[in-house]
Amino acid sequence: xxxxxxxxxxxxxxxxxxxxxxxxxxxxxxxxxxxxxxxxxxxxxxxxxxxxxxxxxxxxxxxxxxxxxxxxxxxxxxxxxxxxxxxxxxxxxxxxxxxxxxxxxxxxxxxxxxxxxxxxxxxxxxxxxxxxxxxxxxxxxxxxxxxxxxxxxxxxxxxxxxxxxxxxxxxxxxxxxxxxxxxxxxxxxxxxxxxxxxxxxxxxxxxxxxxxxxxxxxxxxxxxxxxxxxxxxxxxxxxxxxxxxxxxxxxxxxxxxxxxxxxxxxxxxxxxxxxxxxxxxxxxxxxxxxxxxxxxxxxxxxx
Numbered sequence: 001x002x003x004x005x006x007x008x009x010x011x012x013x014x015x016x017x018x019x020x021x022x023x024x025x026x027x028x029x030x031x032x033x034x035x036x037x038x039x040x041x042x043x044x045x046x047x048x049x050x051x052x053x054x055x056x057x058x059x060x061x062x063x064x065x066x067x068x069x070x071x072x073x074x075x076x077x078x079x080x081x082x083x084x085x086x087x088x089x090x091x092x093x094x095x096x097x098x099x100x101x102x103x104x105x106x107x108x109x110x111x112x113x114x115x116x117x118x119x120x121x122x123x124x125x126x127x128x129x130x131x132x133x134x135x136x137x138x139x140x141x142x143x144x145x146x147x148x149x150x151x152x153x154x155x156x157x158x159x160x161x162x163x164x165x166x167x168x169x170x171x172x173x174x175x176x177x178x179x180x181x182x183x184x185x186x187x188x189x190x191x192x193x194x195x196x197x198x199x200x201x202x203x204x205x206x207x208x209x210x211x212x213x214x215x216x217x218x219x220x221x222x223x224x225x226x227x228x229x230x231x232x233x234x235x236x237x238x239x240x241x242x243x244x245x246x247x248x249x250x251x252x253x254x255x256x257x258x259x260x261x262x263x264x265x266x267x268x269x270x271x272x273x274x275x276x277x278x279x280x281x282x283x284x285x286x287x288x289x290x291x292x293x294x295x296x297x298x299x300x301x302x303x
Contacts, residue, residue, distance in 0.1 A: 003042045008098070008123040027122045034248030043068070044069070045109050046071070047073045047078065076097050080098060094153070098155075099158075102125065105135065113139065118175070119139055120251055126170075127160070146176075149178040149179075150177075152187055154186060160186075171203075171204050176207075176250060177208070196209045218268065236280045238280060241285025242277075245287045248287055
C-alpha cells in the first residue's frame with residue numbers, strides 16, 4: 001500500500017548556545033520519511049527551489065527511498081530558522097519562500113494521488129483560498145482517504161480565519177486529523193480537548209491530539225484512549241520531530257488496517273508515543289523507534 005504526502009520540504013536551521021546546525025526538514029517531509037522508515041512506501045509532493053538546499057533535500061529523500069514530485073519555486077527553497085538560547089522556548093523565523101509556499105497540482109501530482117491508498121496533508125497554505133480549493137479538487141478526483149495535520153505556524157500564516165475555513169473543510173472528511181495543543185491555542189484560543197470534540201463533531205473519523213509532556217489522546221467514534229509520554233532510556237535532546245513521528249506512526253497503522261476496538265487504538269497510540277519519545281532522543285526530526293536505542297551508549301545519546 002502506498003501513501004502520498006502533500007506539504008512542505010525545507011531546511012531547518014537551528015541556532016543555540018552551541019552554534020548553528022542545519023537539517024533537512026519540513027513537517028510533510030518528516031512524515032514521508034518516517035513512513036518509509038516504518039515500511040510504508042511514500043511519495044512527497046512539495047515545493048523546492050533550483051538551488052543547493054534543494055539538492056540536499058533531494059539526496060535526503062533518495063537516501064530514505066521517498067519519491068518526490070516537486071513544484072518549482074522562484075523564491076528558492078524554504079528555510080525555517082529556530083533560535084534557542086538559555087534553554088528557553090525556541091523562536092522561529094521563516095524565509096520568503098516558506099511564507100509564500102505554493103504547490104501546483106498538475107497531471108503528475110493528480111496521478112500519484114489517484115494511485116495512493118491514502119493522501120496525507122501536512123503544513124499546506126490553507127489560508128490561501130485558491131491553494132485550498134486546488135488541493136480539495138485534487139483529493140476529490142483521487143477519491144482518496146485523507147489524513148490531515150494543519151501545522152499552523154504564526155510566522156507563515158497570513159489569514160487565520162481563512163486558514164480555519166480551509167482546515168475545517170478538509171477535517172470534516174478526514175479519516176485522521178492530528179492536532180496539538182499549540183494548534184488549538186493559535187487557531188481557536190481554546191484547549192486541545194475542546195478542539196478534539198469540535199473535529200469529531202465536524203465529521204473527522206479519528207483525532208490524534210498531542211499535548212507535549214502530558215502525552216496524547218486518540219478519539220475515534222465511541223473510543224477515547226490516552227497515554228502519557230513513553231519512558232525510554234536516554235535523555236531528551238530535541239522535541240522538534242515528536243509530533244511528526246507520532247503522526248507518521250499513526251498513519252502507518254491506518255494503512256495496515258483501520259483499528260476498531262479500544263484495544264487496537266490503544267496499541268496504535270502506544271506505538272505513536274514510543275516513536276515520538278525515541279525521536280526526541282536525537283537531534284533533528286528523523287523518525288526513530290525504540291529499537292533505534294538498542295546497543296547505543298545511553299550516557300552519550302544525542303550528543
